[in-house]
Amino acid sequence: MKVFFKTYGCQMNVRDTEAVRSLLERNGYAFTDDEAAADIILVNTCSVRGKAEDKAIGKLGLLTAGDRRHRAIVGAMGCMVQRLQERIFNSVPGLDFAVGPRSAWRLPQLLARVCSGETGVLAVDGGESVDNLDELDGHVQSQSPAAFINILYGCNRGCSYCIVPQVRGSEWSRSAAEIINEARKVVAGGGREITLLGQSVMRYGLLNPVWDADYASSRGYSEPLPRLLEALDAIDGLERIRFTSGHPSGCTSELAYAMRDLSAVCEHLHLPVQSGSDRILERMRRGYNVATYLEAVARMRAAVGEVAFTTDVIVGFPGETEEDFNATRELMEHVGFLNSFIFKYSPREGTAAADMDDDVSQDEKMRRNRILLEDQNRRAMLLNERETGKKVEVLVEGVSPRNTERWSGRTRRNQIVVFEPPGNIECGMLLNVKITRVMAQTLYGEVV
Ligand code: 5AD
Ligand code: SF4
Secondary structure, eight states: OEEEEEEOSSHHHHHHHHHHHHHHHHTTOEEOSOGGGOSEEEEEEOOSSHHHHHHHHHHHHHHHOSOGGGSOEEEEEEHHHHHHGGGHHHHSTTOOEEEOGGGGGGHHHHHHHHHTTOOSEEEOOOTTOOTTGGGGOOOOOOSOSEEEEEEEESOOOOOTTOOHHHHHOSOEEOOHHHHHHHHHHHHHTTOOEEEEEETTGGGTTSSSOOSOTTOOOTTOOOSHHHHHHHHHHTSTTOOEEEEEOOOGGGOOHHHHHHHHHOTTBOSEEEOOOBOSOHHHHHHHTOSOOHHHHHHHHHHHHHHHSSOEEEEEEEESOTTOOHHHHHHHHHHHHHHTOSEEEEEEOOOOTTSGGGGSOOOSOHHHHHHHHHHHHHHHHHHHHHHHHTTTTOEEEEEEEEEOSSOTTSEEEEOTTOOEEEEOOOTTOOTTOEEEEEEEEEOSSEEEEEEO
16 A cells, blocks of 8 residues: 655644654555555645645545545544544545544554545544654655654643644653654664754753653753753764754753754754734733843854844734834844744634734735745845855755756755755765855855
């Protein structure tokens, strides 16, 4: 049986898809990247905004049209399943099975049931259930030298607009030993870079114990994330470590020192700001204001030097005025984000913000979105121009998707670099590249 995956949503979903693929391969299923050749199609869904859900429902509707005997078995996994539970079968009547994010380890058994003729099979575990997640630590060997590793599941922050706590459950950290073991396996399989994932990754290890009692940090770190970074930094062959997403309250001095002192930890932080207006941040229940956000940025830059900051912003949150919006523009300019992801506010059922009046019109949300994107392009272009003539370290990721004569990779600051390949090129190599030309999203250079 060949399985095809379609993945919507964030990096955590990308990682879950890979983990499920590895689990199914261990259980005798094969993978295909050709949808038409698949016996089973699994759609990994996202609930963060209404549009993401509409896309997945649209795709599932197309896939399940017609008689089941003449089409592939179709299943849904991920956040929408957790949110809708059995209601997903009303939205997609022909759906064969659905499995929530914390139940994905059950897939071999569920698929066996579906293959023997059962339909409408549903598996969702409660938010607290974290049993058997170790089944989901597999990685698929691929060309890319960069891998994702989950370190923290769920989220307890309760931002007023966010569906994540409802669908991903409450915060729970994996044990450090398991994570280190998984990272070693990634490196043994050819990986050179890992990105540690958590909805609020800096809360790693703050609620449940993650270390054996006798673990001692040789640098004297006391906080769980710096300790984990230190242990991972010591793995031979692991060149780069990133972690995402951050929160200003987690930007402690110790974390800044870890970023400065541990050579594998990259000078890049994704620190979602969401808004540059204190009034809106308060309504979003983000737990910081503009001043404390800027202090966090300054603390990291003071210790580490040139940290590249990237961010997420929501435009058109309930009550956002032109003045609030301009404050966001100002803050983004002040921090100098190298990249940003802009989202139009989308009310999510069951969140606190869903009770507020969604009073910014769709047109106005689009206008604000467009302005922030234009600002971002201009700013990224200016920031990137400073790189012209410099030598940067690039981790080679593969042939450039746009122009197959060229190859591409990333800098430690997470900028994409495109270059002419030398004769002996391989994925996972570290090369020095001199930047000759820049665009807002890409640097171009020559290998030196
Ligand atoms: N509407 C719009 N954007 C949202 N995000 C989260 N919830 C919503 C919502 N209801 C954005 C935030 C978050 C990113 C992953 O998605 O910016 O950081
Ligand atoms: Fe959502 Fe807030 Fe958690 Fe991020 S920190 S996932 S925005 S609740």
